[in-house]
Amino acid sequence: MCKRASGVILIGMRNTHANRDNGGPAVQIAEHGAPAVQTVGLTKHFGHRAAVEDVSLTVPRGTAYGFLGHNGAGKTTLIRMLLGLTRASAGSATVLGLPVPAQRARALARVGAIVEEPSFYPHLTGRENLKVAAAVRGPGVRTRIDEVLHRVGLENRANDRVGTYSLGMRQRLGVARCLLSDPELLILDEPMNGLDPGGMLDMRRMIRTLVEEEGRTVFISSHLLDEVEKTCDVAAIIDGGRVIAQGPIDELVSGGGGELVVECDDAERAAGLLAGDTAVHELRIEHGGLRMRLLAPEQAGEINARLVSAGVVVSRLEPVRHSLEERFLEMTTRLEVAA
Amino acid sequence: MTTNLTVARQMVGADLLRLAKKRGFMALVLAVVMAPLVIWAGYQVIEHASNPAAYGPAGGIHHFVKMLDMLGIFMGPVAAVLIGAEAGAGDLGAGVFRDNVLTGRSRLALFLARIPAALAVTFTVIAIGFAFGLAVTFGFAGGLATPSISLILESAAWLALANGVVCVIAIGVASLTGSRPGTITALIGWELVLSPLLLQATTLGSARNGLLDGVLLFLKPGPASGAPAITMSVAVAIAVAALWVAVLPALGAWRTQTRDA
Numbered sequence: 001m002c003k004r005a006s007g008v009i010l011i012g013m014r015n016t017h018a019n020r021d022n023g024g025p026a027v028q029i030a031e032h033g034a035p036a037v038q039t040v041g042l043t044k045h046f047g048h049r050a051a052v053e054d055v056s057l058t059v060p061r062g063t064a065y066g067f068l069g070h071n072g073a074g075k076t077t078l079i080r081m082l083l084g085l086t087r088a089s090a091g092s093a094t095v096l097g098l099p100v101p102a103q104r105a106r107a108l109a110r111v112g113a114i115v116e117e118p119s120f121y122p123h124l125t126g127r128e129n130l131k132v133a134a135a136v137r138g139p140g141v142r143t144r145i146d147e148v149l150h151r152v153g154l155e156n157r158a159n160d161r162v163g164t165y166s167l168g169m170r171q172r173l174g175v176a177r178c179l180l181s182d183p184e185l186l187i188l189d190e191p192m193n194g195l196d197p198g199g200m201l202d203m204r205r206m207i208r209t210l211v212e213e214e215g216r217t218v219f220i221s222s223h224l225l226d227e228v229e230k231t232c233d234v235a236a237i238i239d240g241g242r243v244i245a246q247g248p249i250d251e252l253v254s255g256g257g258g259e260l261v262v263e264c265d266d267a268e269r270a271a272g273l274l275a276g277d278t279a280v281h282e283l284r285i286e287h288g289g290l291r292m293r294l295l296a297p298e299q300a301g302e303i304n305a306r307l308v309s310a311g312v313v314v315s316r317l318e319p320v321r322h323s324l325e326e327r328f329l330e331m332t333t334r335l336e337v338a339a
Numbered sequence: 340m341t342t343n344l345t346v347a348r349q350m351v352g353a354d355l356l357r358l359a360k361k362r363g364f365m366a367l368v369l370a371v372v373m374a375p376l377v378i379w380a381g382y383q384v385i386e387h388a389s390n391p392a393a394y395g396p397a398g399g400i401h402h403f404v405k406m407l408d409m410l411g412i413f414m415g416p417v418a419a420v421l422i423g424a425e426a427g428a429g430d431l432g433a434g435v436f437r438d439n440v441l442t443g444r445s446r447l448a449l450f451l452a453r454i455p456a457a458l459a460v461t462f463t464v465i466a467i468g469f470a471f472g473l474a475v476t477f478g479f480a481g482g483l484a485t486p487s488i489s490l491i492l493e494s495a496a497w498l499a500l501a502n503g504v505v506c507v508i509a510i511g512v513a514s515l516t517g518s519r520p521g522t523i524t525a526l527i528g529w530e531l532v533l534s535p536l537l538l539q540a541t542t543l544g545s546a547r548n549g550l551l552d553g554v555l556l557f558l559k560p561g562p563a564s565g566a567p568a569i570t571m572s573v574a575v576a577i578a579v580a581a582l583w584v585a586v587l588p589a590l591g592a593w594r595t596q597t598r599d600a
Contacts, residue, residue, distance in 0.1 A: 083441055085600050108443030115441070119434025123361050132435070135353035136442050136449070139345040177438065 034097030036061045036185045036217035037082060042091035044077050044241075051077040053241040054091070059219055059234070061184075064211045066228035066235035066249070067221040068328060074241040075221040076116060079189050083113055096184055109138075112183035114191065118174025122163035126154055126173050129162055130180065137181045148176040152206065168199030175206060186210065187219045192227045204231045229253070229324040239332045253327050258297040259320035262304075263289040265313040273310050274303065289316070346444075347452065354456030358426060368418045368460075372468040375414050376406065380475045387479075398476045399483025404561055406472035407494055410465055411501040411559065412552065416530050419461045419502040423509025424522040426457035427591060431517045431598075440600040450595040453510050454588070461506045465498050486561065493560035500580070501555045505530070507584050508551075514591030517598065538569075545571075554579045 037059035044052040052074040059065045069075045080086045082093055084104035093100050098107040120129045127145060134141040149155045152172040157165070165173065171191055178186050191207075192200050204227065210216045211233070222228050228235055229249055236246035245252055264270050267285050274280050274292065279299045283292040294300065297319060304317050322330075359365065383397035395401075409415070430436040430449075439449050477485055486494070505526075513522040534552045537543060547553050553569040554576045571579075 085437070085440065105443035105445075108441060111441075113441045115437060117434075119438065121357050121429075121433050121435060123363075124357060128356060128360065132353040132357055133438065133442075135346070135349035136439050136444050139342055139349070142349075181442070 033061070034094060035059055036063075036065075037093070037095055037219060039078075039082070039093040040091055042078065042081060042093055043089045044074075044081060044086065045089045050241050052081070052088075052238075055238070055241075055243050056091075057236055057243060057246065059217065061217050062211065062215055063233040064207055064218045064220065064231055066232035067219065067238065068225060068228055068235055068324075069221075069223060069238035070332075071223055073223075073238045075223075075238060076189055077241075078238070079113070079115055079187055079219075079221060082187065083108065083111070083115065085115065109181065110184045111187060112175075112178025112181060112185070113187040113189075114171075114174045114178060115187075115189045117190075117193070118170055118177065120162040120170065120173065123161060125159050125161055126165070126169075126176075127158040129173065130177060133177045134180050141180050144180055144182065148179045151179060152176040153202070166199075167194045168196065168202070171195060171199070171203060172206070175203075183216065185217045185219065189221045190223070191220060192222060192224050200227060207231050225325040225328050226323070235324070237328055237331060244331050249324065253322050253324055258300075259291065259293050259322070260300050260303065261286075261289060261291050261316070261318050261320055262307070262314060263316035264307060265315070269310075270307050270312045273307060273312070277303075277306075279303075291320075347448065350448065350452035351455045354426060354452050355459055357429065358422065358456055358460050361425070364421070364425060365460075368421050368464055369467070371421065372410070372414050372418045372464050373471065375409055376468055376471055376475075379405075379409070380471075380479075384479060387481075396479050396481030396483055398479030398481065398485070400476075400486055400562070401483065402479070403472065403476040403486045403490075403494075406469075406476065407498070407559065407561065410468050410472065411498050411555065413531070415465050415468065415498065415502045416505040417527055418464050419506035420509045420523055420526040420530065422457050422461050422464070423506040424513040424519045424526070426453045426460075426506075427510040427513025428517055428519045428522065432519055436598075437600040446596045446598075447592060450514060450592045453514070454507060457506050457510055458503055461502050462499060465502050469495060469498060490561050497555075497558060497560055500558070504551065504555070504580055504584055508587045511586075511588035511591035515587070515594045517594075548575060549579055551580065551583045 035058045037057060039055055039057045042052060042055045042057075043050065055074075055078060057067075057078075067075055067078070077086070081088045082095055082100060084101040087101065095107040096110050100107055120126075121132065124132065127149065130145045130148070131142060134145060146155070149158045152175050154169060154172055154176060157169060162170065162173065175186070175188070175191070178188075188207075191203055195203060207218050207220065208231065210218055220228065220232060232249055234246070234248050235252055236243050237252070238244070262270065267289055270290055271283060271285055274283055274290070279295050280303070281293040281295070283290065285291075292303075294303070300317060300319060304314055307314050380397055380402070383394070383402070386394040387396055430439060436449075440446060473491065509522060509526055512526060513519060516522055530552070534550055538547055538550055538553050538556075540547070547569055548571045554571075557569050557571060557576050558573075558580075
């Protein structure tokens with residue numbers, strides 16, 4: 001399920017949050033048309049500096065997709081290329097199956113996006129700002145203003161000037177503006193930036209609702225690893241302009257297989273039994289037990305069976321749960337060391 | 340086609356909304372136009388009331404001609420520059436331009452929508468000033484002659500032309516530079532300082548025919564008001580004005596289309 005190619009960890013697209021937690025339909029890229037976003041070898045150079053280098057991404061429809069990276073890793077540059085705000089130096093991209101920038105206008109008619117931070121006319125009210133935005137988006141869009149204000153919980157402040165809004169309210173108004181054209185895909189650049197914990201929770205819930213209840217695809221760029229882990233189904237990690245891993249959050253966290261801790265009555269004997277097993281890697285004795293990395297999480301059961309059948313008494317067998325942050329730092333550090 | 344017209348109408352309405360709802364700005368623009376008119380008229384009324392033998396009535400054709408200069412050459416164009424700069428660079432300044440671009444709407448359409456909205460605001464402000472000027476002209480005429488209906492209509496048209504041209508140029512320059520303060524400084528400096536100085540420089544000869552102020556003074560209806568006389572044909576005057584209106588907005592449109600959002 002996990003293979004490395006050209007320094008990129010490719011992890012199978014399955015078992016998303018939505019599928020796992022809500023019994024929703026599995027993400028079937030091929031069956032439901034083109035992916036929400038697909039890039040092939042996308043590259044952007046500023047002079048001699050590569051801001052984005054050979055990025056190939058596939059964003060499945062109907063998921064919350066996290067695009068993770070340090071500040072300056074190339075996240076916003078990639079988003080700007082997807083939205084046709086800047087031209088790629090090489091490579092290609094499609095948004096909702098339409099090539100950009102060639103069919104940018106058609107693609108963007110079905111996309112709502114916030115790049116960097118949502119900006120508004122501070123002297124206008126929230127409702128008036130949405131009126132201005134609706135006017136550009138097309139006829140009939142104005143009728144959705146009340147609906148989207150209610151959708152983001154701003155109906156009670158809609159007639160206040162935006163200059164009086166908190167950052168969290170402006171972020172929500174930004175999402176409302178995105179929703180005006182009833183988009184299939186939302187691209188949100190750092191939507192959690194500057195939000196307090198309550199604001200982050202609201203934003204997370206809103207994004208999950210957009211995905212789970214409304215079937216939209218939400219592409220979120222962020223450097224807040226914890227928030228992406230809690231919000232997204234699938235993620236890609238970008239570092240130094242290159243995507244170094246992508247896949248479902250669970251599998252990114254587990255590294256495709258996972259780490260396993262085994263406590264038993266005879267750790268040395270157990271280690272000897274597992275030493276030649278091709279499914280077991282990085283086997284070591286630690287605190288009187290065993291710690292190992294497996295190719296696939298399902299192999300934990302086989303390990304248990306082998307030890308028990310050999311007469312080893314297993315008292316604890318537990319997959320090690322890493323945070324996305326740990327995995328992110330591990331991956332980026334590994335690349336730095338390799339460099 | 341109908342859809343495009345609807346969207347165009349909506350976009351103009353949206354630009355009008357964002358201009359008109361900027362209350363402090365609108366108050367400033369109105370003050371720029373009205374304050375000199377009110378102060379000047381008030382001064383003349385008081386002067387006449389205090390010594391009718393030495394000072395004639397505040398109204399009449401003389402007041403009308405001066406009022407046209409103020410609205411068409413001095414304070415009117417200053418207001419038009421303020422409005423044009425706000426219309427041309429307001430969305431950039433607020434950071435909303437990027438959001439508009441992200442809708443996939445043509446950038447040329449975004450630029451063009453700025454023009455009718457700014458003109459509507461400019462014409463409204465100038466109309467208020469003109470109405471006040473007419474009230475003083477007729478209300479305090481005493482025994483002096485007053486302008487004819489045809490002169491009033493010609494003057495209204497000329498004011499619309501003079502201020503409309505400046506407003507459209509300001510939109511073009513603001514869209515080109517992306518800077519409201521820069522546009523306001525440059526154009527007001529040009530309108531109030533550099534252009535009048537060049538107009539006075541007789542050594543420039545017929546080259547002064549290329550100055551917008553010269554053209555607008557040439558086209559001004561009614562009796563001359565002491566401004567330097569420039570002679571040219573009406574066709575040349577219209578061509579020069581058209582060139583000013585074409586070139587700078589075209590540059591603004593080009594920059595709107597190529598600007599990094």
